[in-house]
Amino acid sequence: MSDDEFRSGFVCFVGRPNTGKSTLTNALVGEKIAITSSRPQTTRHTIRGIVNRDDTQLILVDTPGLHRPRTLLGKRLNDLVRDTYSEVDAIGLCIPADEKIGPGDRWIAEQLKEMAPKTPIVGLVTKIDKVKPERIAQQLMAISALLGPDAEVVPVSAVKGKQLDVVVDVLRGLMEPGPAFYPDGELTDEPEETLMAEFIREAALEGIHDELPHSLAVVIEEVIERERDDNQTPMIDVHAILYVERSSQKGIIIGKHGARLKEVGTAARKQIEKVLGAKVYLDLHVKVAKDWQRDPKQMGKLGF
Template sequence: MHPNSPIEFRTGFVAVMGRPNVGKSTLINALIGQKIAAVSPKPQTTRKQQLGIFTTDTAQIVFVDTPGLHNPHHKLGKYMNEEAADALNETDIILFVVDISQMPPHEEDRILLSLLDELKQAPKVILALNKIDRLEAGDVASSAAAYAELLPEAEICHISATRGRGLDQLVEQLTLNLPIGPPHYPPDQITNLYEREIAADLIRAASLIHLRDEVPHAIAVRIDEYTQRTEELVYIRATLFVERDSQKGIVIGQNGKMLKRIGSHARTQIASMTGGNIYLQLRIKVRPNWRNNEKMLKQFGFQRWE
């Protein structure tokens, strides 16, 4: 480009994909610089697509966070995989995130490869080797080589989403591969979800953090009221749906202790998103086997456009 010519603005979509728990949502939060996506140490935290919109003076990168690709055990899991696969349509770049600290590559890392095989024309893929902070320097090369073998033609970047390592280079790498064009969203918009939807996800993430085994995965959260009572205070009432009475007991805990713990964790997270105080009231209901029930899945918003 001629040194005096104006820099051309680049815009495009980047589908952030990979198996559960590799750090896709953590990466998007780190890039946006704000916690817009729920994160937890357990797999299958993200259940729907969510945009993370990153705008600079010269580019707008629209990240599409997706549920982790996995082998589903119920209709919700199937929905989540379809929701993830859907991000492949009309994306400019696929950012394939893997956890380099896990060796060898996981069978679920390959699900994306078979989806790519099915595409007539695959978009450009960048392979992000995340969690490099967990590796000794001497182990990086051999682990990186094992992951590079998954997709030999992909460009590679080494990152740590939690430490912020390699992120500037990643943004540069992505920007260079985006088409020239005007931004799709206003520069101050960072996501497509309403605060109340993010709040529901943060409540669910808090339950994933505090509960064990299958119980938190059986939870759906419905926000019943989300009111800005004063400039400082948001009032939230939410219902946690579980699949069995026994799960209800576990979520409530002895003398209501567990529910209090989840509520207090979620309140802090929601408060850091809104920047004000939160009054949060939680209750629990049982909806037997809702993860396999089409009607209930629809009610909870897990419905795909046909």
């Protein structure tokens, strides 16, 4: 097998919530396609990011964090992760450098070995910019002990861009020779409406200290391109509804005199304009769908 052959394949990043999976996905792709937040359980969809190099194409499947579920939504998110394991060529287990390996990490490592015994696992020590070199070395040894002597372990900082090429090289070595799955230049195969809804969710979750990550769903109701002359800048109207489970949560999202919702709209609009390559008028409304994450019918309506 010649090493200069083009290789391609699918990679899944897993780990406890908030271990840097989405940030790493964005850094490797080179554009923002997965939402990031300091709140756990932010990611809801398996967003596929595409890493294009001269000799490689990696399709990164960014899943929700695997966790012990408490609701029907939690169970569905876990099922989503399990289904993904069986489809990929390699798995990257993300564990931050600034946190000791805990029961949650061990549980996920056991789940991986049980559900995908033949899929190679790479240990990814994330957030190395937050700690000193000796701490990184300790974490590398600890993860190596957790995954076994055959697993490669790579330290990486997505925020600082350190070791990203090493991560790609290691993952490339686990792919079979084969052609690219997507045209060069494509960054994701997610529909634009899914990305728009995710960016609105991200903006709404920013700075909120509450249970909202689980309780918030966003539905894009309508996307309308305005008529224009040839020399006018494209303008697109996006109408979206943010669903919460309780009236108190609705108040949190809207804020005093609507100030918070306005901030959400401004932040989300900037991201959406990048995706659409056009000016955007973003119209947001907040509605209550009582206890939707425990109701299969309502979950279906909201896209889960």
